[in-house]
Amino acid sequence: MAESQQPAAPALEVRNLSKEYRRGVPVLRNVSLTVGDTSITAVIGPSGTGKSTLIRCINRLVEPTSGHVIFRGIDVTRLGRRELRETRRRIGMVFQEYNLVERLTVMENVLSGRLGYVSVGKAWLRRYPRADIDAAFELLETVGLADYANSRADALSGGQRQRVGIARAVMQQPQLMLADEPTSSLDPKTSVEIMELLVSLAQTRRIPVVVNIHNVPLARRFATHIVGMTGGQIVYDGAPADLADDDLREIYGGEDWLE
Amino acid sequence: MSPVATTHARSVAFRANWPARLAWLGLAAYVIYATSILDVTWERFQVGLEQGARFISRMFPPDVAPDKLRLMMRGLYESLEIAIIASALGIALSLPIGLLAARNLMPAWVSWPVRLFIALCRSFHQVIVAIIFVKAVGFGALAGILALTVGSIGFVAKLFAEAIEEISLKQVEAIRSTGASFLNVVAYGVLPQVLTRFVGFATYQVDSNLRNSTMVGIVGAGGIGGTMFAAFQKFDYDYLLTILLAIIAMIMLSEILQNAVKRLFR
Numbered sequence: 001m002a003e004s005q006q007p008a009a010p011a012l013e014v015r016n017l018s019k020e021y022r023r024g025v026p027v028l029r030n031v032s033l034t035v036g037d038t039s040i041t042a043v044i045g046p047s048g049t050g051k052s053t054l055i056r057c058i059n060r061l062v063e064p065t066s067g068h069v070i071f072r073g074i075d076v077t078r079l080g081r082r083e084l085r086e087t088r089r090r091i092g093m094v095f096q097e098y099n100l101v102e103r104l105t106v107m108e109n110v111l112s113g114r115l116g117y118v119s120v121g122k123a124w125l126r127r128y129p130r131a132d133i134d135a136a137f138e139l140l141e142t143v144g145l146a147d148y149a150n151s152r153a154d155a156l157s158g159g160q161r162q163r164v165g166i167a168r169a170v171m172q173q174p175q176l177m178l179a180d181e182p183t184s185s186l187d188p189k190t191s192v193e194i195m196e197l198l199v200s201l202a203q204t205r206r207i208p209v210v211v212n213i214h215n216v217p218l219a220r221r222f223a224t225h226i227v228g229m230t231g232g233q234i235v236y237d238g239a240p241a242d243l244a245d246d247d248l249r250e251i252y253g254g255e256d257w258l259e
Numbered sequence: 260m261s262p263v264a265t266t267h268a269r270s271v272a273f274r275a276n277w278p279a280r281l282a283w284l285g286l287a288a289y290v291i292y293a294t295s296i297l298d299v300t301w302e303r304f305q306v307g308l309e310q311g312a313r314f315i316s317r318m319f320p321p322d323v324a325p326d327k328l329r330l331m332m333r334g335l336y337e338s339l340e341i342a343i344i345a346s347a348l349g350i351a352l353s354l355p356i357g358l359l360a361a362r363n364l365m366p367a368w369v370s371w372p373v374r375l376f377i378a379l380c381r382s383f384h385q386v387i388v389a390i391i392f393v394k395a396v397g398f399g400a401l402a403g404i405l406a407l408t409v410g411s412i413g414f415v416a417k418l419f420a421e422a423i424e425e426i427s428l429k430q431v432e433a434i435r436s437t438g439a440s441f442l443n444v445v446a447y448g449v450l451p452q453v454l455t456r457f458v459g460f461a462t463y464q465v466d467s468n469l470r471n472s473t474m475v476g477i478v479g480a481g482g483i484g485g486t487m488f489a490a491f492q493k494f495d496y497d498y499l500l501t502i503l504l505a506i507i508a509m510i511m512l513s514e515i516l517q518n519a520v521k522r523l524f525r
Contacts, residue, residue, distance in 0.1 A: 089438030099433035105450040116438030
């Protein structure tokens with residue numbers, strides 16, 4: 001592969017990525033973007049503009065139709081099943097509806113971040129390495145849920161569930177975190193707390209983050225880099241400070257909503 | 260009529276569903292026709308009631324002679340063994356078979372043949388399957404075990420596959436995104452979502468197998484059924500009553516046990 005191993009290489013490079021679920025109806029059109037090594041990249045844009053598809057093409061939960069995703073020098077789009085699984089282990093993911101396994105405990109959910117490393121027999125018998133268990137307890141402490149380790153995930157509130165979701169992703173010791181609308185199911189106060197948690201965990205562990213978010217003020221507050229999408233295309237790519245009302249008008253259309 | 264009313268005169272809130280009405284009518288007509296063909300008459304029912312009363316009066320008091328009881332217990336134990344072995348086998352096999360039949364996890368070239376196999380297991384009543392196995396492996400409990408195992412797969416695997424097809428794929432997606440292997444995705448993303456339902460199907464099947472295991476003996480496939488059938492044929496109706504009461508007691512016990520198991524798994 002042609003990718004160089006120089007230290008300044010970006011964490012993630014998306015090149016000319018397109019996705020059509022149905023032939024002739026592209027959801028992503030020729031999307032290219034670069035994610036720096038410790039950046040927080042917020043992808044903003046209206047609903048149904050392909051943000052979720054973009055983020056799922058990165059770890060191939062959705063198969064891209066064409067284009068490339070270069071993660072740490074590896075072209076993810078060309079990987080076989082086994083290599084893909086090994087790459088996914090290095091990419092954590094946080095979901096809009098938390099996607100916890102409801103009937104499992106908080107601890108089991110957090111440890112499921114290590115499932116890429118544990119054989120099915122050991123996973124079934126809950127025989128995780130001691131280091132993983134210690135790390136899980138420590139993470140639960142960090143996200144403020146140490147007392148809930150043995151509660152079932154479906155007994156938690158939305159904000160608590162998303163904390164577990166973040167802990168699960170960080171548990172992978174990822175080199176990239178993807179977050180798909182992590183705050184859209186939460187109230188405004190909890191949304192800010194969740195973003196603060198996500199960003200602080202990412203920064204202390206030097207994990208770059210790509211976060212889909214349709215809340216522009218939240219994006220401005222937490223991101224170091226903003227990508228604006230509309231109609232499956234990128235129409236803004238730059239610093240939060242440079243994001244002007246004109247850009248927002250182009251991304252979301254109309255202007256009545258801009259106060 | 261006022262002008263306002265005329266504009267709405269043609270809008271009917273509840274439209275008549277003629278095809279459905281015709282279907283009901285057709286069903287009623289067929290039931291009447293079939294009754295006439297099968298010589299089902301009120302007189303026959305009345306005569307039958309009298310005979311039934313005589314039959315029941317001959318059942319009392321139940322026969323509790325020690326040797327008869329011993330014979331009965333032997334049959335009952337064998338039925339219990341047939342039911343439990345067949346349930347264990349059938350339920351254990353249903354787990355992988357049901358998984359392979361789930362269309363949301365498996366490609367069509369896997370799920371369709373497996374679904375066909377399950378349909379085959381369901382096609383015949385257990386007594387018919389038992390007759391086939393008696394012919395194949397001879398009289399005795401083995402035939403009963405095999406027959407009930409087949410029936411268990413037909414029921415549990417089918418419902419298990421359907422339960423899997425209704426799970427939330429979001430939880431599965433999250434586990435996949437961690438780089439987990441397929442088996443780990445099944446263990447963490449799929450099974451926790453269907454476990455309680457699987458336990459429900461399984462306990463129901465144990466109950467059903469208990470009842471069926473008392474019946475396969477009639478065709479020589481082992482268990483209390485053979486003893487019961489002999490009692491029928493020898494007009495030992497008082498002994499028959501003893502057996503029937505014992506079966507009722509067994510089923511009630513299993514009901515209590517089932518509830519305990521379900522509570523355990525919630």
